[in-house]
Amino acid sequence: MSGRRGNGESSVYYSEADGKWHGWVTVGVKPNGSPDRRHRMGADETVVRAKVRELERQRDAGKTRKAGRPPTVEQWLTTWMDTACARKVADGTMSPRTLDDYRSKCRLYLFPGIGKHRVDKLAAEHLDALYLRMIKQGLASGTVLKTHRIIARALKVAMQRDIVTRNVATLVEPPQAAEEEIEPFSxxxxxxxxxxxxxxxxxxxxxxxxxxxxxxxxxxxxxxxxxxxxxxxxxxWWQLQRLTWEHGCEDAHACGAKHHRKGCKATCKQHSKLKNGCPKPCPKGCTAHAKTCPERRGGGLVFRVPKxxxxxxxxxxxxxxxxxxxxxxxxxxxxxxxxxxxxxxxxxxxxxxxxxxxxxxxxxxxxxxxxxxxxxxxxxxxxxxxxxxxxxxxxxxxxxxxxxxxxxxxxxxxxxTHVASVLANDAAKRMGDALWG
CATH class of the missing domain: 1.10.443.10 (Intergrase catalytic core)
Incomplete structure (x- = not known):
């Protein structure tokens, strides 16, 4: 592995320019077709060679991450919802209301709880701590379980796309949702x-x-x-649902910074407090929520296949x-x-x-x-x-x-099962009649 090599093989060499040892390993091909070469460096040749061998093992095991800086949890969840989930909504395999629930859980719990972690650095301990905080806040166990399922599904897709090498959500025991207590009419x-x-x-x-x-x-x-x-x-065969409106105006504001025009980082609640308004208001008059957008789309009452x-x-x-x-x-x-x-x-x-x-x-x-x-x-x-x-x-x-x-x-x-006592009492009476008349 000594010297510079241009045939795709790994290389380790000493540079007098900076007095460092450098290692290069080809781990695959970039999206544009060029070789994906990863760099390792250090002051000690033995250390650099060990780093190169470790990178080669990861490559051979198919566990090297993609080129570029891995996204944060918030960035990946946003990308996953805006692409993979949005496509499933478009082809009818996911309900729009399910995606709305994903966005709500992410905005309320996942983004503020673990959103700043790099997705490849997320650990099971981070999820345990998040769920513990949610439980201490008095949130329903079903809410905690749904939040766990969302991050687990998002990480599964990230693993399939080589963004992470493992799904840490599988290392966490899923929270147990309490059985829904129903109150039917007599x-x-x-x-x-x-x-x-x-x-x-x-x-x-x-x-x-x-x-x-x-x-x-x-x-x-x-x-x-x-x-x-x-x-x-x-x-x-059908049900009527009210779906959330989406902006049809590219420059529109909406609830959340990602929907605001470039230059405005205010959320809806913050927006009303800005003395001069958004520095770059929408030219079509679209202000805060999508339902006010003159070119809104995708919302209102629609017929959908039942769940x-x-x-x-x-x-x-x-x-x-x-x-x-x-x-x-x-x-x-x-x-x-x-x-x-x-x-x-x-x-x-x-x-x-x-x-x-x-x-x-x-x-x-x-x-x-x-x-x-x-x-x-x-x-x-x-x-x-x-x-x-x-x-x-x-x-x-x-x-x-x-x-x-x-x-x-x-x-x-x-x-x-709460009605079992009614049937059980009837069964006991019949048994009594059968045995003792």
Whole structure:
């Protein structure tokens, strides 16, 4: 390994110019096609030769990092979300709301917690310390687990692309998320809810929620062409979601420095405090959030494929069929009254002008129904849990319930084990009857 070599072999030589030993190792090829030569130097020949041999071992084992300075954790997470994750959103393999959640967790926890570490210098101890801080702050165990999964997935991609040689997240025992505690309505409460909603506009919306166990987006995104009232079957093939707006203006400001024009490093909260505003304001008048951008894109209410088991069939209970038929007649009367203002979307539940119901508006209506019915406060999603609970209490097989609700695994059914006592008591009574009459 002595002397200068131009055939791709390693070389070690002494330079009288600086009085140092220099070693060069070819580890691969750069993106432009030129050889990727790595340099090692020192005052002692033995030390430099050892460094060269170590670099050769890394090269032969395929563990040399790419040329250039490795990014920080924050830089890599940003690149990963803006490229790999954004591509998956574009081709439909990732939900936009999932990417929104990634960005939120990164901004709130990963960037301030470990973002300044170089990605190749990140250690398992750094992750342990981050999770400990999050737990001490009183954050839910599910939030800590989701944060761990995000950094683990990002490092997996970094390893696949030779940015790091190992995924340190695999060296950390994942935080255990507490089992979600559900609070379904009792049968009496569910009937009280339906009684209150019966005379309201779109009152059948809550009958569908409790009878079919639909998610909010699946219910307000249900369309007539997917309802077969003659055969009593609903095709749950789509859901309505509100997506976050993105800037369409290249020079726009947004929440976070990376969306601001060059020269402005203020976040949205800081922006309002700047006396003279941004030094380089957007020429199109775009100020802070993407929703104000005149060329915004990608947001608003959109139809998307449901999560979990897609395109499932849900049987409609017979008593619900006449309710839906009556609802359809009422909707036709509204359509005639709206005239040219009607916007046809084929929605089962819509605004008086045919436009989709915003999830927030749907949430507010549910809260109003609860208050009027004298029921405790609850989430819209608790209707879905109520449907699962009532089916289990009625003796329906958990496997069948899983199919009706569209769960991806039986593990999701564990949350309904609180109704086991009802069935167990019935089983004990039957056993007593069998043994002692």
């Amino acid at each position: 049968q009496a409460e569910a009937r009280a809810l339906l009684a209150e909603a019966a005379d309201r506009r779109n009152g059948a919306r809550w009958s569908v929620a409790l009878a079919l166990g639909l998610r909010q987006g699946e219910a307000i995104g249900l369309r007539w062409k997917y309802l077969d009232l003659d055969n009593g079957v609903a095709k749950i 979990g088991k897609n395109k499932r069939l849900a049987p409609i209970p017979p008593p619900l069929v006449p309710l839906l038929k009556a609802h359809r007649k009422e909707q036709l009367r509204e359509r005639l009254a709206a005239g040219g203002l009607w916007e046809e979307n084929d929605l089962v539940f819509c605004q008086p002008n045919g436009r989709p119901i915003d999830p927030r508006q749907d949430w507010e209506e549910f809260k109003d129904v609860l208050e009027a019915a004298g029921l405790r406060d609850a989430r819209v999603h608790d209707n879905r849990h109520t449907a699962g609970t009532l089916l289990i209490e009625a003796g329906v097989s958990p496997r069948v319930v899983m199919e009706i609700l569209g769960h991806s695994s039986m593990r999701m059914m564990q949350r309904y």
